[in-house]
Amino acid sequence: MYGYFGKRLRVNLKDRTVTVEAWDLKEGEKFIGGRGLGTKILMEEVNPQADALSPENKLIFVTGPLTGTPTPTGGRYMVVTKSPLTGTVACSNSGGYWGAELKTAGYDAIILEDKADAPVYISIEDEKVEIRDASHLWGKAVTEATKALEAENGEKAKVCLIGPAGEKLSRMAAVMNDYSRAAGRSGVGAVMGSKNLKAIVVKGSKKVALHDEANLKALVSADNKKLRENGVTGQGLPTYGTAVLVNIINENGILPTNNFQKAYFDKAEEISGETLAEKYLVKKDPCYRCPIACGRYCKVDDIEGGGPEYETVWAFGSDCGVSDLGAVIKANYWCNELGLDTISVGATIAAAMELYEKGHIKEAELEGLSLEFGNAEAVIEWTKKIGWRQGLGDKMADGSYRLAEMYGVPELSMTVKKQELPAYDPRGVQGHGLQYATSNRGGCHVRGYMISPEILASPEKLDRFALEGKALWVKIFQDLTAVIDSMGLCLFTSFALGAGDYAELYNAVTGGKYTAETILEAGDRIWNLERMFNLQAGIKPEEDTLPKRLLEEEIAEGPSKGWVHKLDELLPAYYELRGWTKEGVPSEEKLQALGLA
Amino acid sequence: MNIRVKLFATLREGRGKALEVDAQDGASAGEILRSLMIKAEDVAILLINGKDGHLDQPLFEDDLLSIFPPVGGG
Numbered sequence A: 001m002y003g004y005f006g007k008r009l010r011v012n013l014k015d016r017t018v019t020v021e022a023w024d025l026k027e028g029e030k031f032i033g034g035r036g037l038g039t040k041i042l043m044e045e046v047n048p049q050a051d052a053l054s055p056e057n058k059l060i061f062v063t064g065p066l067t068g069t070p071t072p073t074g075g076r077y078m079v080v081t082k083s084p085l086t087g088t089v090a091c092s093n094s095g096g097y098w099g100a101e102l103k104t105a106g107y108d109a110i111i112l113e114d115k116a117d118a119p120v121y122i123s124i125e126d127e128k129v130e131i132r133d134a135s136h137l138w139g140k141a142v143t144e145a146t147k148a149l150e151a152e153n154g155e156k157a158k159v160c161l162i163g164p165a166g167e168k169l170s171r172m173a174a175v176m177n178d179y180s181r182a183a184g185r186s187g188v189g190a191v192m193g194s195k196n197l198k199a200i201v202v203k204g205s206k207k208v209a210l211h212d213e214a215n216l217k218a219l220v221s222a223d224n225k226k227l228r229e230n231g232v233t234g235q236g237l238p239t240y241g242t243a244v245l246v247n248i249i250n251e252n253g254i255l256p257t258n259n260f261q262k263a264y265f266d267k268a269e270e271i272s273g274e275t276l277a278e279k280y281l282v283k284k285d286p287c288y289r290c291p292i293a294c295g296r297y298c299k300v301d302d303i304e305g306g307g308p309e310y311e312t313v314w315a316f317g318s319d320c321g322v323s324d325l326g327a328v329i330k331a332n333y334w335c336n337e338l339g340l341d342t343i344s345v346g347a348t349i350a351a352a353m354e355l356y357e358k359g360h361i362k363e364a365e366l367e368g369l370s371l372e373f374g375n376a377e378a379v380i381e382w383t384k385k386i387g388w389r390q391g392l393g394d395k396m397a398d399g400s401y402r403l404a405e406m407y408g409v410p411e412l413s414m415t416v417k418k419q420e421l422p423a424y425d426p427r428g429v430q431g432h433g434l435q436y437a438t439s440n441r442g443g444c445h446v447r448g449y450m451i452s453p454e455i456l457a458s459p460e461k462l463d464r465f466a467l468e469g470k471a472l473w474v475k476i477f478q479d480l481t482a483v484i485d486s487m488g489l490c491l492f493t494s495f496a497l498g499a500g501d502y503a504e505l506y507n508a509v510t511g512g513k514y515t516a517e518t519i520l521e522a523g524d525r526i527w528n529l530e531r532m533f534n535l536q537a538g539i540k541p542e543e544d545t546l547p548k549r550l551l552e553e554e555i556a557e558g559p560s561k562g563w564v565h566k567l568d569e570l571l572p573a574y575y576e577l578r579g580w581t582k583e584g585v586p587s588e589e590k591l592q593a594l595g596l597a
Numbered sequence B: 001m002n003i004r005v006k007l008f009a010t011l012r013e014g015r016g017k018a019l020e021v022d023a024q025d026g027a028s029a030g031e032i033l034r035s036l037m038i039k040a041e042d043v044a045i046l047l048i049n050g051k052d053g054h055l056d057q058p059l060f061e062d063d064l065l066s067i068f069p070p071v072g073g074g
């Protein structure tokens, strides 16, 4: 078999059994791999109504056919499970080196079942797979635990693990790998914690079999050239990392500030990518076989490590009204150490700040800490309290929706399907807002990054306020992203590569027969499969919406002044293009056409 | 007329972050770029007072021009 090993590991943590299963990939091409095949397994094996933190839920680590191959950025893995944050399907992917290592150990996926009776970790060295005691690692932060695991398993071992936040079942907990890379969103780290699984350590020595090596070599060199020559992937991202977006998003008046109460931050320059490069950048920190190298490694005072990304700078920066970039780097460091999603944590602190500002959270609950917008120390200290579930941090650890709900004002949580929205105010980017509302994992920017055409002029510039044509753009972007996530590549390649390029890479690696058109259809199939899981989990189509503030309150100042999001005018066209009923349910014909019925 | 210009990312090199340009009445965004020795192909996004602008768009007193090279992220 080319591109896949055709093998998956099934680990039952309760019985402590490991089974190597032959994976019949007859359906491989239909769902590609990664996100697609992971969701397929979830659909087949997990009751969508299961409690996400119960032993009934399964945790699936899955690579794509291009993971571990010489393709540019081909190192990603996906964590698929039912999300404890949203109740939807969770599929969080991560870069670094761990994913490629898992693949070259000879496995396409690991399916983790049930729950261990005491903390354990899994050690994989090609055929040798062991479940080991992890009681000495429980409670340890990410760097310390990673170092201990490297000492036990050899320096070449790649480590993927949870921090204390995952152990304490924070619904914002991430799965971390290679120290600072994160499968960050939707609380996948809490699912790992609920199974008493601290880490998976891998050493692999195999090669992924390639269908047409000569052709692949030519394609890789042509694609690398495209990536080098593209302004975004060849210049912008390598020079400044993702934080270069701070200024551009702010200049468009869509940089959410003070929990989306404003959309323009007058101190954006102080937290910009340009300032990061000038003051704090130590070096670049790229992932496996990545010619783009957007990853940053920064230092402030005695704290250093990977990041911060744009989303993180926004979450702890403008969303909390904070203009101290050093404090943002420290909060990011603590998220990495405690194993937390920076977007949800920053946004939850921002929501708590508004709850305090409006008098819902009382002074007595703060135990002497500040929850005032703009307080730099607060973002660092509350991050730690969330990770350790201390004081009010315990209530915050399950995300802004549950927090705001406790105070009787869930509308102050800037979430979709209970997951925190990222760093773009949708009132000034109408297509992106439609994508937020319809994302299969709740508030998310990387299910279909409409910022690309609506702001960054890639592949072409669209009027960001216009509604016409946006539903189709959103659908195509969502489908293409599902393809990239399923292949095992990084989404950032899509600034320079298109559906046809991905199809060619897939075919050269696996011997498949995709075209640009049919590969997008595979993306559509994966999207619909996720939708089916969500519907069966009891997520209502009415939840395809945005926080009331974004639908009803006009942006008060700045370049997007006067705008609200016009979801009502976009959603029917989107449902229709998807082949869904007016109620947002995939029609029988649609499911049949996609081979899902 | 006075035009305010904000430059970002690599366009700042050798030019600075923010400038005030004294331009002839009716000058276009493209003419301002030329006076700053910025090549049109190096500009990916051009905002005039925070709204999408064009190179041939005429400017008015105190307009704000924000100019970005190709950048991306997510």
Ligand code: SF4
Binding pocket: A073, A095, A096, A285, A286, A287, A288, A290, A291, A292, A293, A294, A295, A490, A491, A492
């Ligand atoms: S572009 Fe950035 S996130 Fe993507 S693979 Fe490269 S370094 Fe990693």
